[in-house]
Amino acid sequence: MTNEKNTVSTGNAADLSGFAALGISGALLKATVAAGFTEPKPIQVQAIPPQLEGRDIFGIAQTGSGKTAAFALPILSKIIGLGTKRRPKTARALILAPTRELAVQIEDTIKLLAKGAHISTALVLGGVSRFSQVKKIAPGVDVLIATPGRLTDLVREGDLILADTKWLVLDEGDRMLDMGFINDVKRIAKATAPDRQTALFSATMPDEIAELAKGLLKNPVRIEVAPQSTAAAEIVQSVVLARTRQKRQVLSKMLADETMRSVIVFSRTKHGADRVTKDLARDGFEAAVIHGNKSQNARQKALNDFRDGSVRILVATDIAARGIDVPGISHVVNFDLPDEAESYVHRIGRTGRNGRDGIAITLCDPSENAKLRQVERIIRMKLPVVADHLGSPDPQRDPREKTERHFEPANDREHHGPRRDGRRPGNGGGKQRFGGKPHGERGPKPQGERPAAAKPNSSSKPDGFKRFKGNNKRRFGGKRPANRAA
Ligand code: AMP
Numbered sequence: 001m002t003n004e005k006n007t008v009s010t011g012n013a014a015d016l017s018g019f020a021a022l023g024i025s026g027a028l029l030k031a032t033v034a035a036g037f038t039e040p041k042p043i044q045v046q047a048i049p050p051q052l053e054g055r056d057i058f059g060i061a062q063t064g065s066g067k068t069a070a071f072a073l074p075i076l077s078k079i080i081g082l083g084t085k086r087r088p089k090t091a092r093a094l095i096l097a098p099t100r101e102l103a104v105q106i107e108d109t110i111k112l113l114a115k116g117a118h119i120s121t122a123l124v125l126g127g128v129s130r131f132s133q134v135k136k137i138a139p140g141v142d143v144l145i146a147t148p149g150r151l152t153d154l155v156r157e158g159d160l161i162l163a164d165t166k167w168l169v170l171d172e173g174d175r176m177l178d179m180g181f182i183n184d185v186k187r188i189a190k191a192t193a194p195d196r197q198t199a200l201f202s203a204t205m206p207d208e209i210a211e212l213a214k215g216l217l218k219n220p221v222r223i224e225v226a227p228q229s230t231a232a233a234e235i236v237q238s239v240v241l242a243r244t245r246q247k248r249q250v251l252s253k254m255l256a257d258e259t260m261r262s263v264i265v266f267s268r269t270k271h272g273a274d275r276v277t278k279d280l281a282r283d284g285f286e287a288a289v290i291h292g293n294k295s296q297n298a299r300q301k302a303l304n305d306f307r308d309g310s311v312r313i314l315v316a317t318d319i320a321a322r323g324i325d326v327p328g329i330s331h332v333v334n335f336d337l338p339d340e341a342e343s344y345v346h347r348i349g350r351t352g353r354n355g356r357d358g359i360a361i362t363l364c365d366p367s368e369n370a371k372l373r374q375v376e377r378i379i380r381m382k383l384p385v386v387a388d389h390l391g392s393p394d395p396q397r398d399p400r401e402k403t404e405r406h407f408e409p410a411n412d413r414e415h416h417g418p419r420r421d422g423r424r425p426g427n428g429g430g431k432q433r434f435g436g437k438p439h440g441e442r443g444p445k446p447q448g449e450r451p452a453a454a455k456p457n458s459s460s461k462p463d464g465f466k467r468f469k470g471n472n473k474r475r476f477g478g479k480r481p482a483n484r485a486a
Contacts, residue, residue: 022048024073031115041066043225048074056220057199058213062349063325065225068109071199075167076114079142086140089160093167095145096185098175100125100296105325107145126150127296134159148184155191165192173202173209189216204342235352237360238386244365245394247335252283263331265315266347268338276335277315287313318343334362337371344375
């Protein structure tokens with residue numbers, strides 16, 4: 001891999017415009033235009049021609065930049081030329097995404113762009129029935145979109161063969177890294193065709209991603225569409241100072257303003273997201289909630305209800321919402337600050353999309369000041385404080401409401417700090433190869449989550465820790481009880 005930036009020519013196409021000038025033609029061009037994509041976005045201008053020439057791509061870009069079409073159109077264009085003959089259980093192209101929602105979104109875009117072009121697609125995701133996925137890929141598919149965990153299981157068990165996979169896309173590489181999928185990704189890449197073409201996209205570029213790119217990409221064209229960790233300019237950001245106990249009331253007052261048409265409320269933890277949703281319901285606001293403990297169906301339903309406007313509030317954790325592209329979100333409210341400052345940039349990036357204005361409001365308890373400073377450092381601006389409730393008394397809770405103890409076990413946090421040791425969540429860090437023993441059916445356990453094993457059983461049980469007295473060895477590296485699936 002070279003570090004120098006490669007220049008990209010859009011070809012000698014003076015008489016063509018839009019996607020045609022980039023080399024897209026026939027049914028694909030027709031479907032692209034019908035999808036409303038008439039003018040290519042900058043990332044598409046930069047990425048499509050070199051991929052059509054067979055080059056690898058290293059793209060620094062966020063969801064929302066138009067990267068899906070940027071990697072999908074060249075692949076589809078090449079697959080269309082190959083005809084329909086495929087070997088059973090194989091996939092011609094593989095797109096790896098860190099979360100199920102992003103994978104579903106990518107498949108939707110690909111179906112839209114390939115409409116009328118006779119391209120088969122399949123999704124391989126954890127948390128949903130394995131049987132129907134195996135059935136779908138049995139005759140072989142053109143484009144497989146997958147999350148790394150379930151894909152690894154299918155390959156290991158011989159239900160999927162990657163030897164014919166000539167196009168590989170790794171989307172949101174930094175997120176895969178944070179979620180501990182990096183070794184799975186490397187193994188998967190190794191199992192694909194050695195002469196494959198690869199594209200790697202990442203919103204940020206930590207050293208580990210640069211390393212991964214070095215190992216997987218051959219002389220890639222490097223593309224960067226937005227400066228790293230810089231929030232979009234059209235988002236108006238502010239801070240409201242409020243103690244944790246005041247936040248519920250502050251949020252409800254805010255939401256009474258109907259100009260807040262479509263709002264994502266971010267919570268740092270799954271437990272917190274549930275609590276915010278419940279409190280909103282008590283205050284008369286219907287909200288959908290999306291986090292990693294929800295079933296795939298519940299997550300998709302929440303997202304659909306929010307997307308089609310049947311609910312105007314979506315409460316989300318970082319992991320569940322990253323990569324989600326819902327047009328027209330007017331407001332992002334950070335109920336609390338994320339553990340990692342970079343997540344702030346991703347959170348507020350859910351609004352202010354496609355040139356529309358967006359508003360991002362962060363509720364900040366004094367205990368979160370250090371996190372706020374961290375955020376201001378990476379966005380390189382001081383956030384204005386537009387309201388200060390610290391001088392007001394804490395609101396009284398309605399005594400009829402069941403008091404819930406505010407207790408957040410460490411593994412409740414979805415964005416728990418980067419897991420950059422390459423270990424997959426819940427695999428105990430043991431080495432795994434495709435040929436090795438299956439590590440058991442993960443069942444409907446949502447992917448990308450930390451295992452709930454050894455978790456104090458209930459947030460409402462303050463003495464939950466007592467159960468682990470004298471048993472800490474088991475929690476921290478001791479032998480796993482035989483009856484507990486990995
Ligand atoms: P992505 O970054 O791939 O998630 O794309 C972000 C949004 O931009 C999606 O809603 C796409 O449908 C939309 N989009 C991508 N490319 C174009 C284009 N050339 N013209 C109009 N909309 C686009």
